[in-house]
Structure formats: C-alpha cells, structure tokens
Amino acid sequence: NAGVTQTPKFQVLKTGQSMTLQCAQDMNHEYMSWYRQDPGMGLRLIHYSVGAGITDQGEVPNGYNVSRSTTEDFPLRLLSAAPSQTSVYFCASRAPVSNEQFFGPGTRLTVL
C-alpha cells in the first residue's frame, strides 16, 4: 500500500492563478480531509469528505473547492490563488471505525 499520496510536493503560483492539489489513498478509507498548516497556527481543517459524493466545509474553506467522485481521490482546488494561501497543505484519510488519521507527506505552496 502506498498510503496517502499528495502531488506536487512543492508549487509556486502567481496571484490569481488556479491549481489543483492532488490527494489519493489506496486504503479504501471513506473519510478524507484537507488541512493547511501555518506557523504558530497548528493544522486547520479546510474541507472534508465522509464518502464519495459527500463533502463539507471545515474551519477555513474560503478560496478552496473540493469534490469526491471516487473513494480514492480527493483533490483540492485553489480557484484564484492569493498570498494568504501560502502554506503547507496536508491530506489525510481515516477508516470508518479507526481512530487513526493517515496523513500524506504534504504540499508546500507559495503564492507570490
């Protein structure tokens, strides 16, 4: 099993550009989520999904879109990148009856 994979590892965008951060898991987990990590702020939940076709907002959803067409994939879309979205982004997944979230390696995004 590859676990949770994220691409790309690093990305630099200009203000106003759009892009998609990819996240995939091969553990057949229903629950998936996206976090951003900023210095001194811990991890903050952006969006999450409890299964294919079901998504909901987290703590900081503005400027981001998600969709969940398959169990395996949960992409995060930045619609019009802003410098405030410079951060490290983590994707995670969890089995329904498990307490452990498995995290991807993260994507470091810089918006100029």
Added chain:
Amino acid sequence: AQKITQTQPGMFVQEKEAVTLDCTYDTSDPSYGLFWYKQPSSGEMIFLIYQGSYDQQNATEGRYSLNFQKARKSANLVISASQLGDSAMYFCAMREVSGTYKYIFGTGTRLKVLA
C-alpha cells in the same frame, strides 16, 4: 465550540528523562476522541496515541501515555525515557464523535531533547 489549547510553545528535556506536554480542550459533546501527533523536522505527521472520552483507563503506547483528566478537560502527553529522536513538534487534537467528524488541532509544542 470545540477548542484545543497547548500553552507550551517550546520545551526542553534531558535525554532519558520523562516530559509532560500539556493539552486542554473544550467541547460540549459528551462523546469525543483525543489524539496526539508528532511532526519531526522532516514534516510528516505521525499518529502517537488516542484516548476516547468514555475510556476508563489512560491510553498507553510504548513510551507514550496520555494523562486523561476528564473533569479538568486535560489530555497531557507523557513521554518516558526521552530520546534524541523525540525532538519534534507535538500536536494535540480532538474529534467529536457525534455530528461533524471534524478534527481540531492545537498550535503545537516544540520539544527539544538535550544530550
């Protein structure tokens, strides 16, 4: 609303000694889970330990134990016999079992183990 508070931005501990990392939480849900994660300098998030709100015993995983005091709403992580490899950022997190499935993380404690 859910809230996790970690009041220690940084801690030092001597190698082979025990250290306690503080975590307090706030929730109105009677059913919740508490977690600790480790983030080394390489950046990955590593799950350490879990405590359910109805668990009678404090959780333990090897050198990690969770000192759960429900009335005080605290869930401190105790690391026994610290090792140099324990130097990392540590995050406390909570998930309410009923409702939203959302996880809330604290701001973290950076632990440095001294040789």
